[in-house]
Amino acid sequence: MLIRPKPDLTYADITPRSVYFNRREVLRAMGIAGVGLAGGKILSSLAFPGQTALATSKLSGLVKSPFSTTEKPNSIEDVTHYNNYYEFGTDKSDPAKKSQNFRTSPWSVSVEGEVAKPRKFSMDEILKLAPLEERIYRHRCVERWSIVVPWIGFSLSTLAKLVEPTSKAQYVAFQTFFDPTQMPEAKYGGIDFPYVEGLRLDEAMHPLTMLCVGMYGETLPNQDGAPVRIVVPWKYGYKSIKSIVKIRFQQKEPPTTWNRYSSEEYGFYSNVNPAVDHPRWSQATERRLGEIFRRNTLLFNGYGDQVASLYNGMDLKKYH
C-alpha cells in the first residue's frame, strides 16, 4: 500500500473560521440599537464591556531575536482591543468588533516594479521564506500612546532579495487590501483608501524592518493586520502598514495615506522624534498602555543606535 506523505500545513489550515460574539447583533436583537448616537454608545458599553474572541492559530518553531527589547510586552488583550484600522472604524474599539468577518484566506502579496523577478507570494510561501523570529519591539503611535509587542516574522529584506530590486529601485510602496463591502466603515474614515505607505529602499532593507505574520506566538488577529503586515519600529505606527497585498519597488517617492491627508501633520519619513511636534500636539511624551502618567518619547523610538545613520546630515524637522 502506498503511504502518502502528510501534506504540508497550509495557511488556510491554521486559520480557523472566526468564532466570535457580535455585540451589535445582540443589541439589534434587543431592539435598542435605534437609540441615538450618544445613548447607543453608552448602553452598549454598559451592557457588554466584555471582549471578542480571537480567531488565530499557533505558530511554532519560533526563533528568538537579538533585536528584542527586554521591556515587558503589553497584554495581548490591550494590543487586540485598542487599534487604529480605519477600514474597520475610527474608534479604537471598532476594529476588534468589526474586522471579525474579514476574509484573509486565500491571500497573496504581489511584489512588483523595479525588480528583476516580480512575483506573487501566497501566504504559505511567505511563511516558509525564512525561520519565523519573535521580535519584541516598542511601537509608538503618532497619537502619543505606545505598546511593546512580541511580533513574529522576519526581515523584509529576506523577501526583497528574492525579487532582486534593480538599480532604479529607490523607494518601496506598500498597499493594504481594500474591499468596501467587507469594510463598510471605511467611508467614514476621512482618509482615502486603499491605504498606502512607503519607505526609502534603505529603510525597507534595514534588518529591523519586518515582514510580520504573527504576534504573541500566534498568527495575526484581523484587527492587527492579518495575515501579513509591515513593522517599522522607529517610525510612527501608521507607517507599519497592515494587511498588505502589494509591494512595489520604484524610483519615485510614493504617496502615503496620512501624508496625503495632511502633509504638515504627517511627513513621509515619520520617524519618532520627541523634538518635532505634531502641529496640534507635542510628541515629547507618550503614554505606555497600562501606565497612568506619561513617559518621555525617545528619538527613533529608542532605535537610534541602529537607524540614526540612515539619516546622517538630514534635517529631521524638514523631513519629518
Next chain:
Amino acid sequence: MRAILSSKWTKVAVFVFCLVPFLVLVGRTLRGQLGANPVEFLQHATGDWTLRFLIFTLSITPLRKLLRLPELIRFRRMLGLFAFFYVCLHFITYIGPDQSFSLTGMWQDIAKRRFITVGFLGFLLLIPLAVTSTAGWIRRLGGKRWQALHRAIYVAAVCGVIHYYWLVKSDVREPLFYGAIVAILLLWRLGDWLIKRGKRAPAQVAAAGIS
C-alpha cells in the same frame, strides 16, 4: 405634566439622572473596565459629558418656550452645574495624568496647542457661571447683568465644539454632530430675538437681550 415638572421629586430624579454617567465611570474604574487606555477613556467620557450637559442646559429655554412649559426652568441651573462638574473631572484627567501636575507644562501646552487653548477658554468661562449660579448672586448682580454674564455659556459651548473638532484626526462626524446641535440651539435664540425685536418699539431695542 406641569404638576410632575413642578414636583420636588422630579428634581431629585433629574439629579440622579445627571449623576448616572459619573457613577457608571466610577463603577467601571473599580471593576477595571476602562479598556486598554483608562486615562484616555475617562478623559474622553468626561469631555463628551461636558459637551452633552452644555447642550442639555442650552436646550431648556427653547424647549420651555416651544412646549410652553415654563417649569422646565427649574432644571437649568442643575444641568449647567453638572456641565461644570464634568468639565472639572475632564480637567483633572488632563492636569494629572497628562501633565503630571506641572503648572509650567500646562501653561506651555495651553499656549501652544490650539485645541487646548479653546478648551481651556471654555473651562475658564464656565467658572464665573458656576460661582454666580446661586440666588444670592442673582440678587447681587441684578437680573439683567446676571443674564448677560450667563450668556458666556454660548461661547463656552462653541469653544467645546471647536476644541473637539480640532482634536480629532480625520473622522469629524461626532464633532460635527455636536456642532450642529449647538448651532441649532444658538440660531433659535437669534431667531427668537429678531422676532421679539421686530415687535418692539425701536427705543427698547438697545436694551433687549437674548435669553
